[in-house]
Structures are given as C-alpha cells and as structure tokens.
Amino acid sequence: MTIKTANLGFPRIGRHRELKFALESYWAGKTDRAALLETARTLRADHWRLQREKGIDIIPSNDFSFYDHVLDTAVMVGAVPPVYGWRGGPVDLDVYFAMARGSSGNGHADCGHAHHAAGAAALEMTKWFDTNYHYMVPELKADQRFELTSNRPLEAFLEAKTLGIHTRPVILGPVTFLTLSKALDDSAPIDLLERLLPVYVRILSELADAGVDSVQVDEPALVLDLSDKERQAFALAYKALAKAAPNLKLVLATYFGPLGDNLDIALQLPVAGLHFDLVRGGSTLEDIVRRAPAHLALSLGIIDGRNIWRSDLQAIASRIAAVVALRGEADVVIAPSCSLLHVPIDIELETALDDELRCWLAFATQKLDEIALLGRHFTAGDDASSLTASQQTMHARLTSVRVHDPLVQGRLHELRGIEQRRQSPFSARQPIQHRRFKLPALPTTTIGSFPQTAEVRKARSMHDKGELSYVDYEAFLEKETAAAIRWQEEIGLDVLVHGEFERNDMVQYFGEQLSGFAFTKLGWVQSYGSRCVRPPIIYGDVARPNPMTVRWWKYAQSMTDRPLKGMLTGPVTILNWSFVRDDLPRETVCRQIALAIRDEVHDLEEAGAAMIQIDEAALREGLPLRRADWAHYLAWAVECFRISSSDVSDETQIHTHMCYSQFNDIMEAIAAMDADVISIETSRSRMELLDAFVERDYPNEIGPGVYDIHSPRIPSIEEMGTLLSLARERLTDGQLWVNPDCGLKTRKWDEVKPALANMVAAAAKLRLEL
Ligand code: GLN
Numbered sequence: 211m212t213i214k215t216a217n218l219g220f221p222r223i224g225r226h227r228e229l230k231f232a233l234e235s236y237w238a239g240k241t242d243r244a245a246l247l248e249t250a251r252t253l254r255a256d257h258w259r260l261q262r263e264k265g266i267d268i269i270p271s272n273d274f275s276f277y278d279h280v281l282d283t284a285v286m287v288g289a290v291p292p293v294y295g296w297r298g299g300p301v302d303l304d305v306y307f308a309m310a311r312g313s314s315g316n317g318h319a320d321c322g323h324a325h326h327a328a329g330a331a332a333l334e335m336t337k338w339f340d341t342n343y344h345y346m347v348p349e350l351k352a353d354q355r356f357e358l359t360s361n362r363p364l365e366a367f368l369e370a371k372t373l374g375i376h377t378r379p380v381i382l383g384p385v386t387f388l389t390l391s392k393a394l395d396d397s398a399p400i401d402l403l404e405r406l407l408p409v410y411v412r413i414l415s416e417l418a419d420a421g422v423d424s425v426q427v428d429e430p431a432l433v434l435d436l437s438d439k440e441r442q443a444f445a446l447a448y449k450a451l452a453k454a455a456p457n458l459k460l461v462l463a464t465y466f467g468p469l470g471d472n473l474d475i476a477l478q479l480p481v482a483g484l485h486f487d488l489v490r491g492g493s494t495l496e497d498i499v500r501r502a503p504a505h506l507a508l509s510l511g512i513i514d515g516r517n518i519w520r521s522d523l524q525a526i527a528s529r530i531a532a533v534v535a536l537r538g539e540a541d542v543v544i545a546p547s548c549s550l551l552h553v554p555i556d557i558e559l560e561t562a563l564d565d566e567l568r569c570w571l572a573f574a575t576q577k578l579d580e581i582a583l584l585g586r587h588f589t590a591g592d593d594a595s596s597l598t599a600s601q602q603t604m605h606a607r608l609t610s611v612r613v614h615d616p617l618v619q620g621r622l623h624e625l626r627g628i629e630q631r632r633q634s635p636f637s638a639r640q641p642i643q644h645r646r647f648k649l650p651a652l653p654t655t656t657i658g659s660f661p662q663t664a665e666v667r668k669a670r671s672m673h674d675k676g677e678l679s680y681v682d683y684e685a686f687l688e689k690e691t692a693a694a695i696r697w698q699e700e701i702g703l704d705v706l707v708h709g710e711f712e713r714n715d716m717v718q719y720f721g722e723q724l725s726g727f728a729f730t731k732l733g734w735v736q737s738y739g740s741r742c743v744r745p746p747i748i749y750g751d752v753a754r755p756n757p758m759t760v761r762w763w764k765y766a767q768s769m770t771d772r773p774l775k776g777m778l779t780g781p782v783t784i785l786n787w788s789f790v791r792d793d794l795p796r797e798t799v800c801r802q803i804a805l806a807i808r809d810e811v812h813d814l815e816e817a818g819a820a821m822i823q824i825d826e827a828a829l830r831e832g833l834p835l836r837r838a839d840w841a842h843y844l845a846w847a848v849e850c851f852r853i854s855s856s857d858v859s860d861e862t863q864i865h866t867h868m869c870y871s872q873f874n875d876i877m878e879a880i881a882a883m884d885a886d887v888i889s890i891e892t893s894r895s896r897m898e899l900l901d902a903f904v905e906r907d908y909p910n911e912i913g914p915g916v917y918d919i920h921s922p923r924i925p926s927i928e929e930m931g932t933l934l935s936l937a938r939e940r941l942t943d944g945q946l947w948v949n950p951d952c953g954l955k956t957r958k959w960d961e962v963k964p965a966l967a968n969m970v971a972a973a974a975k976l977r978l979e980l
C-alpha cells in the first residue's frame with residue numbers, strides 16, 4: 211500500500227491575474243495571440259513547478275483553461291454550434307472565444323447568470339454546481355456528431371513533460387459533460403452518450419500511448435439527484451472507457467457533496483480510484499471505507515477546496531490514519547476536496563492583513579503545503595510538530611476574542627422571541643401605503659445603481675490610494691448623486707434612488723462597514739472567463755457598529771419630494787457571496803448578518819425613509835445541490851430576510867430585488883418573504899416568468915423588468931409597452947410596477963437616459979388606457 215498526495219486543479223488566473231489581463235488585452239486587439247499563448251504557457255509552467263516544489267506527488271495537467279473547462283470539453287469533442295462557422299478539424303482560439311463571449315465581443319453583465327448579449331450569440335452561462343464559478347453551457351442536438359478536434363489533455367501532459375514534470379491529466383467525464391449540456395431541440399443530451407464515448411475512448415488511448423499512467427476523470431454529477439437514465443449512463447460509460455486503455459488508471463473524481471444514493475453506482479465502476487469530497491460529505495467516510503472494493507484506491511478530499519481556513523491537520527491526520535488502518539493493501543491519496551480553482555492563490559500576498567488573521571487563512575498555495583505536510587507525516591513520519599502547530603492555530607482562531615462578540619451572541623439568543631413578521635398582513639399594509647404615497651398606477655422606478663462611469667471609478671481609486679481627500683471625494687459623490695436626482699425628476703420617475711455611486715460593490719460596501727469581515731487585496735477567484743471576484747472573508751461575529759447607508763439616503767432624499775428608496779443588500783446575498791467561517795452553521799452566520807441589516811433598516815426608517823429595498827440577488831444561488839435539502843435552506847434564508855425587513859411600521863414599504871430566471875420552484879419562499887414590492891428580471895423571458903406568481907396567486911406588488919440592462923440596446927416605448935401589456939395579462943393593475951431588470955451600474959449614461967425616458971413614456975401611455 212502507498213500513501214500519496216494529489217492536487218485536483220490549480221487556479222488559472224495567476225497570482226496577479228496575469229491571465230485576465232492577457233485575455234482582455236488580446237480581445238481588445240492590443241496584443242497578439244503569441245503574447246496570450248506565452249502568458250498561458252508561463253502560468254502553467256509556474257503552477258506545475260510550484261506544486262512540484264511543494265512536494266505534491268500527483269500534479270494535475272489540463273486544469274488550465276483560457277475561459278472555462280466545460281467550454282474546452284465542448285470544443286475538444288467538436289460540439290461547436292454551426293453559427294460559429296467551424297467546419298471540422300482543430301477549433302481556432304477565436305472561434306472558442308466567440309462561443310464564450312459572442313462574436314461582437316459583448317461580455318456578460320455581472321448579474322450572476324448569463325444570456326446571449328444582443329447581436330452576439332455567446333453560449334449561455336450558468337453556475338458550476340453551487341460555486342460562484344460559471345461555465346458555458348454546451349449546446350447539443352438530437353443528431354449531434356462528435357469528433358476529437360484536438361487532444362488537449364495530451365498536449366498539456368506533453369507540455370509538462372518537456373519541463374520534466376510527470377502529470378495526471380484531468381478531463382471532464384462524459385456523463386457530467388452531458389448532464390451539464392442543454393439540447394436545442396427536445397432531445398435529452400444524455401441520449402448522446404454512445405455517440406460521445408468513441409471520442410473519449412480515443413482521448414484515453416492516445417494518453418496511454420503517450421506514457422500517461424493515470425487520468426483524473428471529473429464526474430461531479432454523481433453528487434446530484436440523477437435520473438435513472440443518467441445513473442445507468444455511468445456503468446455504460448466507464449465500461450467503455452476502462453476497455454479503451456486497460457493500463458491507464460482512471461480516477462473518478464466527485465466533489466461538492468456526498469454521493470448519497472449514487473454511492474453504489476460509483477463503487478461498482480471499473481475504475482482504479484475514486485475521489486470523495488470529505489469536507490462536504492464527511493459523514494459518509496465510514497460507509498465508503500467499508501463498502502469500497504479492496505483494490506480501489508481512495509482519494510480523500512480532506513482539505514477544503516471551497517473555503518480559505520487553515521485546517522486542523524492533527525484532526526485530519528487521525529481521520530486519514532483510520533482509513534489507512536482499515537484499507538490494508540489499497541492505495542490512499544491525500545487531496546483537496548475539489549479543484550483549488552475556487553480559492554485565491556496565495557495568502558502571503560496579503561501584506562495588509564494583520565498577522566493574526568493571516569495565519570488563520572490558507573489559500574491554494576498554503577493548501578498545497580497542508581497536503582504535502584500530511585503526506586510527509588504518513589510517509590516519512592516527521593512533521594508531528596507542524597501538525598500540532600496547525601491545531602494550535604485553529605484553536606487560537608476558534609477561541610479568539612476577535613471572533614466572539616457576546617453582544618451578538620446574546621441577540622441571537624433573543625431572536626427566538628423576536629417577531630419576524632410585519633405588524634399586519636399585506637392586505638392591510640397595501641391600502642395604508644397607497645394612501646401614504648399616492649403614486650399613479652404603474653409606478654416607475656429603478657433598481658438602485660446608476661452608471662459607474664470611468665470618472666466615478668477613478669475618483670474612488672484615487673481616494674483609496676490617498677490621492678483624493680475624503681472631503682473632496684464626498685463632494686464629488688454628492689455632485690453625482692444630486693445630478694442623478696435632478697435627472698430622475700426631470701424624466702418623471704415616480705420613485706427615486708440615490709444611484710449607489712459611493713459603492714464599490716453591493717456586498718463589499720456593506721462588509722467593509724460590518725465587524726467580523728475582512729477583505730483581501732489580491733484574493734481573486736475566477737467567476738467566469740476573465741472576470742474575478744474578491745469575496746469578503748467572514749471570520750467573526752457580525753455586528754453593525756454604525757449606520758451604513760443613512761447618510762447617503764438622507765442627502766439624496768433632502769433634494770427631492772418624491773419617495774427615495776433606501777438601498778440595502780440582503781443577508782442571504784451577503785452570505786452567499788462571501789467566504790464564511792466554518793466554526794458556525796451558515797444559517798447562524800446569516801442570522802447575524804440579518805440582525806445587522808435589521809439595525810440599518812431601523813435607522814433608515816427612523817431617519818424618514820418610507821421605502822427600503824433589500825436586494826437578495828443571490829438567494830437562489832445558495833440552493834443546495836440536492837432537492838431534499840432545499841426546504842431547510844429556504845426556511846432559514848426566508849427567516850433571515852424577515853429578520854432584516856420586519857421591524858418597520860405598516861406604512862413603510864419594503865422592496866426586494868432578485869435577478870433570477872426561475873421562480874416556479876421557490877415560489878413558496880418568495881411569498882413567505884412578504885416584501886411589499888418585488889422587482890425581478892423578466893424582459894428576456896417576455897414575462898413568462900410571471901406565470902409562477904400567477905399560479906401561486908401571489909398578492910403583493912411586482913415590478914417585472916421591462917428593460918434588458920445586459921444589452922447596450924435602447925428599448926423603444928413600443929417594445930416596453932408590449933412587455934407591460936404582457937405583464938398586465940398576468941397581474942392586476944394595482945400590483946404592477948414598471949422598472950428595468952436590474953441595476954444600471956454596468957451601462958453608460960447615454961444608454962440609460964433614453965432607455966429610462968422611454969420606460970417612463972411607456973408607463974404614461976399605458977396609464978391613459980386604464
Ligand atoms: N441595487 C443593486 C443595483 O442596482 C442590485 C444589483 C443586483 O441585483 N445585482 O446595482
């Protein structure tokens with residue numbers, strides 16, 4: 211028996227986001243392809259060398275991607291829709307980028323999900339399982355043909371080999387590839403398995419011929435609820451793949467959750483090894499060890515690849531030792547739970563973080579250290595002191611006074627007694643609010659942000675760098691806000707917003723003012739393509755020492771007689787877009803954030819805000835992978851929204867905003883949130899999304915988006931009028947608001963101004979017909 215260490219994937223973007231800048235410069239035509247290829251090659255070489263230096267035994271190759279590994283797979287197997295003009299053979303990099311971004315180069319707006327930008331047919335983009343990474347959805351059809359366009363894993367393996375590094379290529383498994391794809395007709399992608407397999411067979415046999423001894427085949431679909439057909443596909447697929455290259459060791463990698471009812475399928479597959487996520491499926495370890503066939507190598511995903519905390523290596527070592535003791539002759543591999551794609555690269559770059567906090571954290575590079583240390587512990591028997599040191603660090607974090615705020619804990623305790631319901635039901639609140647606001651029918655409003663122009667961003671960055679004093683920065687923001695208010699009044703919007711010019715990001719802006727949050731300078735994580743995010747780190751109890759938005763709301767409201775919405779990000783969204791401490795259940799952390807937002811709502815109301823919007827853009831994103839777990843998540847998510855929003859009088863109007871494309875399966879939760887007004891993204895679905903609300907007899911007010919803010923196109927009065935008519939077929943006039951799909955921060959003023967003027971005109975025109 212042997213014990214080895216492995217990595218499943220390393221972040222591609224580069225310590226200083228070199229790949230991002232190389233891509234964007236290439237797309238802008240500023241640098242040529244050779245420069246882009248060179249940057250990519252350097253990054254791959256650096257990452258391979260780093261992993262070797264750290265002492266990782268099994269180093270992945272083909273984990274690099276110019277945009278996305280699902281897109282890479284689609285291109286590799288020739289699943290390139292005809293519109294991109296590919297005629298067989300190797301797929302040109304520009305065709306690849308056209309699939310990712312559309313041929314006119316319109317990127318995706320940052321609303322969490324994806325679409326075809328106007329005039330540019332990019333593939334659809336969607337969340338990779340429950341991560342904040344987004345993949346391009348392959349488009350297949352019933353008569354789909356597959357062909358091997360180029361053996362990418364082989365090229366990667368050979369590239370590493372020339373550097374003297376023997377790697378284990380990673381490929382996305384055929385079953386997961388098909389389950390993540392969508393059919394353009396009414397066929398089911400999984401039915402294409404038998405057509406797809408010959409391509410995989412060829413990839414593997416070429417790898418074997420080239421001297422590859424082992425391949426990591428990613429099949430995370432095994433942690434999902436699967437149809438019978440999908441479950442059967444695994445047996446079929448792996449029988450064929452095992453035959454393709456009998457000497458090649460296939461290691462099937464699953465991650466992001468326990469296998470549950472799919473465990474038996476996995477254990478019966480003719481593969482050499484199985485990788486399990488023991489961070490998210492830890493409780494099933496015993497079951498796995500007991501039932502796994504004797505020959506099967508077990509890859510233990512035991513270092514958290516989804517979070518940024520240093521591990522207690524002592525505790526982990528005992529878990530591994532237990533497995534080793536039981537497994538007898540079979541191989542054991544120590545690995546991260548999943549690819550390290552989902553964490554930032556190196557904590558050592560965060561020189562601005564204090565030492566205490568920094569030593570609690572492990573980014574990708576430090577996780578390699580942890581894995582290597584565990585490996586040496588078992589193979590060389592040394593490093594016991596390092597294991598104890600890691601345990602002490604963990605212990606120090608868990609007991610630090612910085613992490614525990616007795617006041618917060620006390621309030622959480624009292625929460626049970628707090629009424630998490632509005633004083634009166636919606637039916638009683640609505641007439642009170644209508645009397646108060648006297649808005650016309652079909653009131654017009656926007657979602658919150660106005661264009662974050664180059665000027666706005668420049669002022670912020672100068673202020674951050676200390677080149678612009680706070681007084682001057684504030685004066686600049688006041689000028690922008692004032693202009694936005696005047697302009698909203700001019701075009702005749704009914705309910706105004708202040709424009710969010712002072713906000714860098716809808717989560718960061720709040721996190722920076724809450725205690726228990728830390729921020730990195732270079733802690734970037736790929737979100738999609740060249741886009742990266744720097745998630746806040748929630749390390750301690752969350753409290754709100756001071757009001758966060760009241761000052762800007764007051765300033766803006768003082769300039770107008772029309773109602774101006776106070777604008778907040780909701781607790782669930784803040785949670786879902788952060789790295790969350792692992793010593794408390796997520797729901798507890800979320801309740802803490804909810805209490806902080808509740809305080810802010812209270813202060814806004816006290817300052818005179820009559821309408822308060824609490825955005826929950828990411829509520830749906832937090833849905834667990836398995837249906838059986840949805841009810842529990844939705845129950846606490848809704849509870850948190852209600853904690854935030856219920857401490858107001860009946861005459862205060864609570865708005866929420868959600869940019870989803872699907873409501874039908876979470877309608878009970880949406881209704882339970884009981885916001886007075888909800889604005890949603892509907893313009894692309896031509897209002898069909900509203901059907902879920904109609905079916906549920908949803909009584910509260912709704913603002914279905916009539917302006918697609920993801921496109922630079924300016925919608926006409928007629929177009930928006932048509933959408934409103936479609937909405938009126940589904941909702942009562944007393945229910946309907948008129949607004950864009952989402953915030954306007956990514957748009958330009960010369961798009962926003964005519965578009966919103968048209969929107970107001972469309973509402974005015976329709977009012978005449980009432
Ligand atoms: N209020 C935010 C804005 O307008 C909402 C953004 C979002 O939902 N993604 O920018």
Ligand code: ZN
Pocket residue numbers: 321657827867868869951952953
């Ligand atoms: Zn939105």
